[in-house]
Amino acid sequence: MTRSLRxxxxxxxxxxxxxxxxxxxxxxxxxxxxxxxxxxxxxxFIEKVIAQSEADGAEAVLIKLDTPGxxxxxxxxxxxxxxxxxxxxxxxxxxQGAWAASAGTFITMAANIAAMAPxxxxxxxxxxxxxTSEERDEEGERTxxxxxxxxxxxxxxxxxxxxxxxxxxxxxxxxxxEAEAIGAEEALELKVIDVIARDSQALFEAxxxxxxxxxxxxRTLHLKGLEIRRIEMTTLERLFNFIANPNxxxxxxxxxVLGIMLEMNSPGIFVPGAxxxxxxxxxxxxxxxxxxxxxxxxxxxVGIGLMIAEIFLSAYGLLFAGGITLFxxxxxxxxxxxxxxxxxxxxxxxxxxxxxxxxxxxxxVVYAVGKAFVRAQTTGVNELIGLVGRSQTxxxxxxxxxxxxxxxxxxxxxxxxxxxxxxxxxxxGMRLRVKRAESES
Numbered sequence: 001m002t003r004s005l006r007x008x009x010x011x012x013x014x015x016x017x018x019x020x021x022x023x024x025x026x027x028x029x030x031x032x033x034x035x036x037x038x039x040x041x042x043x044x045f046i047e048k049v050i051a052q053s054e055a056d057g058a059e060a061v062l063i064k065l066d067t068p069g070x071x072x073x074x075x076x077x078x079x080x081x082x083x084x085x086x087x088x089x090x091x092x093x094x095x096q097g098a099w100a101a102s103a104g105t106f107i108t109m110a111a112n113i114a115a116m117a118p119x120x121x122x123x124x125x126x127x128x129x130x131x132t133s134e135e136r137d138e139e140g141e142r143t144x145x146x147x148x149x150x151x152x153x154x155x156x157x158x159x160x161x162x163x164x165x166x167x168x169x170x171x172x173x174x175x176x177x178e179a180e181a182i183g184a185e186e187a188l189e190l191k192v193i194d195v196i197a198r199d200s201q202a203l204f205e206a207x208x209x210x211x212x213x214x215x216x217x218x219r220t221l222h223l224k225g226l227e228i229r230r231i232e233m234t235t236l237e238r239l240f241n242f243i244a245n246p247n248x249x250x251x252x253x254x255x256x257v258l259g260i261m262l263e264m265n266s267p268g269i270f271v272p273g274a275x276x277x278x279x280x281x282x283x284x285x286x287x288x289x290x291x292x293x294x295x296x297x298x299x300x301x302v303g304i305g306l307m308i309a310e311i312f313l314s315a316y317g318l319l320f321a322g323g324i325t326l327f328x329x330x331x332x333x334x335x336x337x338x339x340x341x342x343x344x345x346x347x348x349x350x351x352x353x354x355x356x357x358x359x360x361x362x363x364x365v366v367y368a369v370g371k372a373f374v375r376a377q378t379t380g381v382n383e384l385i386g387l388v389g390r391s392q393t394x395x396x397x398x399x400x401x402x403x404x405x406x407x408x409x410x411x412x413x414x415x416x417x418x419x420x421x422x423x424x425x426x427x428x429g430m431r432l433r434v435k436r437a438e439s440e441s
Contacts, residue, residue, distance in 0.1 A: 028227040031062040031200065037343050038070025038103045039244035040289045041237060043077040049231050053087045059226055060088040062200060063111070066095075069102030069342040071291060072154075079161060082110040088212050088221060089113070092203060093120045093184075101125075102342045105175055110161050112212040113221075114193040115203055116184035122192065123181030125158060125172075126151070126342075151177060168192050200228060240289065246335040246343055247350045249286035254354045255279035257304050258361060265311075265365060291337050299330025307362045320362065327355050384424050388437050391420045401434060408432045 030053045034042055046063065053061045082089050091111035093100045096119035100108045105125040108114045116122065155176045162172040168191045174180045187193045194210075197203035204223035211218050233241060242248060259276020263269060287297075306323030313319060331351040335344045345351050389403030395416040401408050403424060410432045416422060421437035 027222075028058055028229050029060045029062050029204070029223060030056075030058045030231050031064065031228050032231050033064045033066075035066045036068075036241070037245045038067055038074050038078070038107070039241060040071065040074050040077075041240040041244045042070065043074040043081075045233055045237055045241070046078050047081045050081050050085050050087065050089070052231070054085070058087055058229075059223060060090055060221065061085070062203075062228070063089065063091045063107075064094050064200075065091050065100050065104055065108060066093070066098035067100060067102075067104040067107075069104065072103070072342070073291070075103040075106050076157075078107050079110040079157075082107070082112075083161075083164060085112075086215060088214060088219060090115060090203070090207070092197070092200070093117060093122060094199075096120060096198075101181070105172075106158055106161060109158065109165060109167050109172060109192070112165070112214070113195070113207060113210070114165070114167070115195045115197055115207075116187060116193050117198060118184055118196060120184050121181055122184075122187050123175045124179045125154070125175040126177065126179035240285065243282050243286040244289040245286075246290060246345045249283060249290055249292075250331060250334065250345050250350060251354060252279045252283035252286055253300070254358060256283055258358060261308060262361075290335060292335055293333050293337060296330045296333030296336070299326050300334065301330075303327030303330060304358070307359065310362060311365050320359070324355055324359055327358075328352070331355070384427055384432065386424065388421055388423050389434075391416050391418055391422055391434075394418045395422075395434070401432065403432070410434045412436075 030049060032045070032049050034046070050061055082091075089111040090113040091100075091108045092115045093104070093108060094115075094117040096117050098117065098120045100116075100120070100122040101124045103125075105122055108116075108122060155173050158172045158176055159169055161167075162169040171180070171182075171190050171192055182190070182192070184193070184196050188196050195203065195206045197206055204226065207221050208224035210221050212221060213219070243252065256276050256279040259272045259274075259279060261276075263273030263276060266272075303323040303326030306319045306326065308323075309315075310317070310320040310323070328347075328351060331345050331354075332347065384403065387403055389401050389408075391399060391410070392402050392407065393399040395401075395410060395412040395414075397412050397415070399410055399412075399416075401410040401422055409430065410422070412422070412434050414436065416434075416436055422434040423437045424432050424434050426433040
């Protein structure tokens with residue numbers, strides 16, 4: 001009996017010890033970093049991390065954010081995941097110098113805890129692109145219907161987020177309607193964010209013991225001293241996240257066209273064609289993740305086609321000039337869709353250099369082709385015309401001649417003695433027509 005009780009006591013002690021050590025090791029926070037354009041790949045990654053954190057019992061999810069904005073649909077998916085998360089979420093605009101612009105403002109305000117590092121900024125959430133008018137009436141209302149619809153929708157969207165997280169609704173609306181942006185200190189003063197911290201550890205110390213609402217129920221944060229587990233994107237996720245950028249997608253499209261064009265111009269090299277094919281496949285994936293304008297894409301393709309046509313048609317540069325113009329116009333319009341995205345192709349650092357680079361290649365090919373047309377033919381039997389050889393037999397009028405190391409049957413309109421210099425005037429099948437060379441006449 002005593003032995004049984006002893007065994008039972010040891011068993012319970014071991015169980016309690018395992019439970020204690022298990023809970024101690026389970027105390028952790030999952031951390032991810034989001035940089036660059038917010039895309040569908042970004043949304044999928046954040047959704048995956050939240051689901052993983054709910055499953056592994058993480059105390060919270062920490063999202064370090066630095067973004068200029070992104071796609072509205074992806075932003076909506078991220079906001080939805082943050083608002084419905086069963087694990088506390090913390091969005092930390094960091095490091096110093098980072099910003100949560102446009103789509104980043106929605107994401108930051110949707111978290112349970114919104115934090116910023118010193119020297120960071122937030123705001124400018126107005127989804128306006130070059131394709132919509134920004135004219136307003138005397139009362140400050142937009143005069144273009146599409147722009148007004150977009151602005152009203154995004155205003156209502158960010159207002160609902162601010163109300164749900166008990167943040168400054170008035171400023172949130174101004175961030176959309178007036179594109180207002182503020183720094184970390186002012187954001188804290190206006191109750192746009194909850195805390196300012198220099199790093200993650202300082203942030204956890206400031207938040208320890210704070211209460212948040214999860215699923216309508218209060219939950220106290222115990223973050224001080226917890227292990228931070230960094231979750232990285234997989235290689236495939238990083239690739240998709242990299243190419244889901246309007247600038248990268250445009251460069252991939254240009255690389256595809258250029259590589260395929262060079263392969264068609266010089267068949268058999270394979271390297272340009274292979275690079276062009278890879279760029280084309282990646283461009284298809286990139287355009288599949290980004291909202292784009294079909295009109296802009298068509299204009300770019302037509303522009304590229306006109307530049308290539310200049311190689312084969314002598315249009316005195318008119319096709320080339322028209323192609324460059326259409327390419328730049330299409331590039332400006334390609335991702336300029338403020339109703340679904342607030343990022344476009346950078347004109348000065350991407351679009352214009354790409355057009356100039358492609359134009360230089362086309363001009364070089366035009367120059368090379370033109371030079372080849374005016375150069376005397378150096379291959380084939382016709383290149384024999386004009387060459388000088390010697391008669392191996394008398395030509396009266398038939399005979400044989402020796403030209404460039406080869407013997408040919410030849411025909412001459414005049415009698416030519418043996419071992420006389422002759423000049424080839426015509427090639428007829430396997431017979432040459434010759435004449436006495438001027439030096440010998």
